[in-house]
Amino acid sequence: MGLDINWAVDWVRRSADVVSEHRVELINLDREIGDGDHGENMDRGFQAVLPKLDDLPAGSTPGDVLKLVATTLISTVGGAAGPLYGTAYLRASSAVGGEVSLDGNAVAALLQAGRDGIVARGKAESGDKTMVDAWTPAVDAAASAAAGGADAAAVLRAAADAAAAGAVATEPLVARKGRASYLGERSAGHRDPGAQSSALLLEAAAEAASNGTSA
Amino acid sequence: MGLDINWAVDWVRRSADVVSEHRVELINLDREIGDGDHGENMDRGFQAVLPKLDDLPAGSTPGDVLKLVATTLISTVGGAAGPLYGTAYLRASSAVGGEVSLDGNAVAALLQAGRDGIVARGKAESGDKTMVDAWTPAVDAAASAAAGGADAAAVLRAAADAAAAGAVATEPLVARKGRASYLGERSAGHRDPGAQSSALLLEAAAEAASNGTSA
Amino acid sequence: MKKIINDPKRVVDESVAGFAIAHADIVRVVTDPIHVVRADAPIAGKVGIVSGGGSGHEPLHAGYVGFGMLDAAVPGAVFTSPTPDPILAATKAVDGGAGVLHIVKNYTGDVLNFETAAELAGADGIEVRAVVTNDDVAVKDSLYTAGRRGVGGTVLVEKIAGAAAEQGLSLDEVAAVAERVNANARSMGMALTPCTVPHAGEPSFTLAEDEVEIGIGIHGEPGRERIKLEPADKIVDRLLHPILEDLPYASGDRVLLFVNGMGGTPQIELYLAYRRAAEVLAEQGITIERSLVGNYITSLEMQGFSITLLKLDDEMIRYWDAPVQTAALRWGR
Amino acid sequence: MKKIINDPKRVVDESVAGFAIAHADIVRVVTDPIHVVRADAPIAGKVGIVSGGGSGHEPLHAGYVGFGMLDAAVPGAVFTSPTPDPILAATKAVDGGAGVLHIVKNYTGDVLNFETAAELAGADGIEVRAVVTNDDVAVKDSLYTAGRRGVGGTVLVEKIAGAAAEQGLSLDEVAAVAERVNANARSMGMALTPCTVPHAGEPSFTLAEDEVEIGIGIHGEPGRERIKLEPADKIVDRLLHPILEDLPYASGDRVLLFVNGMGGTPQIELYLAYRRAAEVLAEQGITIERSLVGNYITSLEMQGFSITLLKLDDEMIRYWDAPVQTAALRWGR
């Protein structure tokens, strides 16, 4: 069963909700090893997307939704997260093109394109204690689930779980990219806020998929 | 038994000690209704007098000591207290002139001249919650003690006790002069720092007199 | 107490020593008795202007020494008026034969010490006039009290009188301009936090996390009223309305609006307060002709701000716009 | 959280609105997307200079818009890089046909957002060059990390590049001057207290009453090291020595010494720190040719300071001395 525009819209709505709910948590993570704005930035961005969903023309595809998210995040989030997430959604949108229904392989490709976009913009490697450390395990898990024939919802579930574990796994790391890198060794012992928000967004994607909002 | 140069020098040394000991107390009183510098100002002034005592020429009189205190306080204390105390000691010095030994009447006149100097400079009236409220009862007590035939030490004892009571009595007053006046009604409930330092100085005078440092 | 200092007793001396090196092109510093003099003082035939007072209000006064403003500043100990000696020394140092104006903030200590210095200078044949600034509407004015404090208006008096002196006016004329500025200026301030005098080591007062002091002075003395923290716009209104009613300022007036930080206030908050003040003045038909926003008369690290309004006339505007070259205020050269 | 604000979400907009009124003679403010432009922009044939970044560092950058310095500033949310839209709008607004220089502090967010804007401007036919400032020696420089932060040196780059552009240099030449200033500037900072981002509501970190952060950035990010409070002179040495060793600066060098307050630091402490820095430089045979002391690149109400050294050459001195007329830096006109 493929994921269609309804899933994409639901993903965005759930993303906005979850970011809003976790705003203070993300701010606090960022206060510890950054500058305390990540929750505010993400919340501002997704709140800006919401009203625009209503204006999507009939016949829009998941790719159109991803592009709308991309351009809105780029023009409202700012900071490091704005361009990085913006690029991720933009590349993800290109990856799915005009398809109206996404199967497991398409979803895996979407995630892969998103992760690659983040890496292309931010130049972070795995283990640098950034959002990449949530995305890369998610992409890997998605790829093997898809290769094993999993449907789109199952691929997203695998990705979400891996992202959550990846976010937790950033805790002991010493940051080499982003603002936390200025702390050197003192960045260890704290979870990366961008990895955490990534895990939240992928969890929202999986929940939207499993919740029957797809056709 | 009159009070001579030894008394005057001892008074100054005791003044420096007592101001130094009560420095923080005076700062705290001034923090409450002023700007928190009275203890520091007085301490700076009297510490500056001390070394100069050693240079007093032979044959100096109590009046010379008072003049030395006056000029040193004027040039080192600053703030309101500097000119007010400076004028007090200057006028006190003039009042005793070149006398080498001060009896009860001379001491009463010394205090009266000092108080009048403060009032002439600061224009405060009784009850304005200033150092005048320590000096005026002291002057009155000294005058009646002297009129009753008390010796110099007894006159100073009467003055010191009255000054101490006068300082305490400033507590309920609403300030009308000095920095505390800016607080209006909120100045009530706090002892005036200048009245307190005046009480300390007059106590030092009485102790120096009773301690047999006079010839 | 957390401060970038070495020893509470050396704060003023060491800071002024740094100031002397950083601004050697503008000022000369004499260390005993301590005073800061314009590098080219005395200027023959020009009225000299001297101000001073306790330290802790920087850039007031040393930051205003230079072309078109003060000829000398006399820094006392923190929050303590200087003694007459350095005031006298400064007065002599800037006397160019046309007399010297003392600009004195109305605090008992400043008034008395400047008075004494003026007397001594007079005895030395220097003609001295004093203008006492007293623009703080938070303090009730009365013949029976110490009267109003001199606060923000002092900066404006120093700039405008400084320009008048630079342009060659006589001592009487410069004093008259200074008096007019003071008479047309009103101020009121507030604090979010107290400040700590280095030698005291403890904050000047304590405020709960949700309290602010309205009507604060510039010496960490508590204000007239303690209230719960309010939105910026309400606080601005609370300061501005007593100011407006006092002179009073009226529709059609042209003013200089001065929003001043107490030392620890970030600019972002000062401009935010300025916005509301400008809005209120516009509503009242009062025209802002000139503005000044920043930390110009402070109270150590205190957070908070004050508003000063000066009702302008053409002459004041001309002197305000005239070139000034000091460490803290500079334009036109 | 105690601040003079109305609503955390409106802090930047309301503050910039106040700034616009107070400095209407110097700047024009466009509110959507928000950017601050020199009143007479674009200037035909002149290289335009745009800087920007998160708000909370005032007077950086809007305070430096004006004759002889920036043509536009783009304020983001507090401590958050602006998005590409306003950067692009500012770039277009100041393009006088000679190209536009972006001065970008080296933070991932600033670099990425300016990059995107530059790409978009390029697509619109505007030639854009970027200079990324990275003068903070508290952060280890490495190809494998985000690299050094841009801090105090940025102010000097903006002044000197601004003068070069004002004097008609080409985009390549202005960029080269800017690069040279950045390459010769080194900084390090410390904090006595944290700051509070309005929308976060909590301090960026906590420090005990006897602790300070060494190597602090300008975003309330914790520093490299937490130590017990020390006398000012020791702290100055702790900041200055890594700076001196880094370039390195050597005997015979001529420098600009910039002692910068973090926003909540009183001037009296800055000049006290300056005094020690000047003493150390004198001991090392390094000549202070120019000085800057004050709150010029801040971190909201944070208390603390940073030291920046810039090794000068004659051209830099000439551009430093050239007239500038902005809200926060002004001389020569």
Ligand SMILES: Nc1ncnc2c1ncn2[C@@H]1O[C@H](COP(=O)(O)OP(=O)(O)O)[C@@H](O)[C@H]1O
């Ligand atoms: N170079 C990078 N590559 C990938 N992710 C990065 C990079 N730099 C920062 N990030 C991510 O961005 C997050 C911070 O985002 P945010 O707080 O919104 O921006 P800023 O750091 O500009 O304040 C970090 O937690 C990290 O996950």
Ligand SMILES: Nc1ncnc2c1ncn2[C@@H]1O[C@H](COP(=O)(O)OP(=O)(O)O)[C@@H](O)[C@H]1O
């Ligand atoms: N007009 C006055 N007449 C008499 N005493 C005064 C007057 N004004 C102030 N004082 C005294 O001076 C004291 C304050 O001295 P101090 O703190 O050293 O000076 P300042 O008020 O300038 O900081 C007050 O407590 C009060 O007793």
Ligand SMILES: [Mg+2]
């Ligand atoms: Mg952040």
Ligand SMILES: [Mg+2]
């Ligand atoms: Mg006092």
Ligand SMILES: [Mg+2]
């Ligand atoms: Mg005082």
Ligand SMILES: [Mg+2]
């Ligand atoms: Mg940020």
